[in-house]
Amino acid sequence: MREVGTVSPLDVSIAPPEQADDGEFVAEVVDLVNRVYAGAEKGLWRDGTDRTSPAEVTSLIRAGQLAVARMGGRLVGTVRLQRLGGGEGAFGMLVASPDDRGIGIGRELVAFAERWARERQLDRMQLELLVPQTWTHPVKEFLRDWYTRIGYREIRRARLDEAYPALQPHLATPCDFVIYHKSL
Numbered sequence: 286m287r288e289v290g291t292v293s294p295l296d297v298s299i300a301p302p303e304q305a306d307d308g309e310f311v312a313e314v315v316d317l318v319n320r321v322y323a324g325a326e327k328g329l330w331r332d333g334t335d336r337t338s339p340a341e342v343t344s345l346i347r348a349g350q351l352a353v354a355r356m357g358g359r360l361v362g363t364v365r366l367q368r369l370g371g372g373e374g375a376f377g378m379l380v381a382s383p384d385d386r387g388i389g390i391g392r393e394l395v396a397f398a399e400r401w402a403r404e405r406q407l408d409r410m411q412l413e414l415l416v417p418q419t420w421t422h423p424v425k426e427f428l429r430d431w432y433t434r435i436g437y438r439e440i441r442r443a444r445l446d447e448a449y450p451a452l453q454p455h456l457a458t459p460c461d462f463v464i465y466h467k468s469l
Contacts (some may be wrong), residue, residue, distance in 0.1 A: 295355070299401075311342050314353070334455045352401070362379075362393075364394040365377045372407070377460055410467045413463065417461075418461055439465055444459075
C-alpha cells in the first residue's frame with residue numbers, strides 16, 4: 286500500500302482471475318470506465334457509445350491485464366496492462382474516479398504500469414491517445430501535457446480508422462490516435 290497525499294492508503298494490484306466471475310465487480314469496473322470516458326471523450330463518440338463492456342473487462346481480468354486501484358476498499362481507478370508484439374509494454378483504459386481526482390491516483394496507476402513493464406524486462410512503455418482532427422479537446426490537451434511531463438514522447442500519429450476500422454462508425458468526429466513512448 287502507498288500513501289496518496291494525506292488521504293487513505295491507495296492499493297494498486299492486478300485483479301485476480303477469480304474476479305472475472307464476480308458479476309458485481311465486473312459491473313463496477315465497467316461503470317467506472319464508461320463514466321470516466323463519457324466525460325473525458327465527450328464529443329468524440331456518437332451518443333450511446335461505451336468505452337468497454339462486461340465481456341471485455343472479464344477477458345482482461347482473466348488475462349491478468351487489468352490493474353485496479355482501491356482506497357479504503359473502494360474501487361477508485363483502473364489501468365489495462367499488456368505486452369506488445371514489438372517488445373514494449375503498453376497501458377490503456379487509465380481511469381481515476383471523478384470523486385477522487387487530483388490526489389495522485391492516475392500517477393500511481395501509471396507508476397504501477399511502468400513497474401509492471403520493468404519487472405518483465407520491457408524497456409519501453411506505450412500509450413495511445415485519441416484526439417479529434419479538426420478541433421481541440423480540453424481533456425485531451427490536459428492528458429497530452431500530463432503524459433509529456435511524466436516523460437512520454439509522441440512517436441507517431443495515425444487516423445483511427447486506419448488502425449481500428451471497427452470503431453469508425455461510432456465516431457462523432459474524425460479522430461487520430463497519437464502513440465507515445467517512454468523509455469523505462
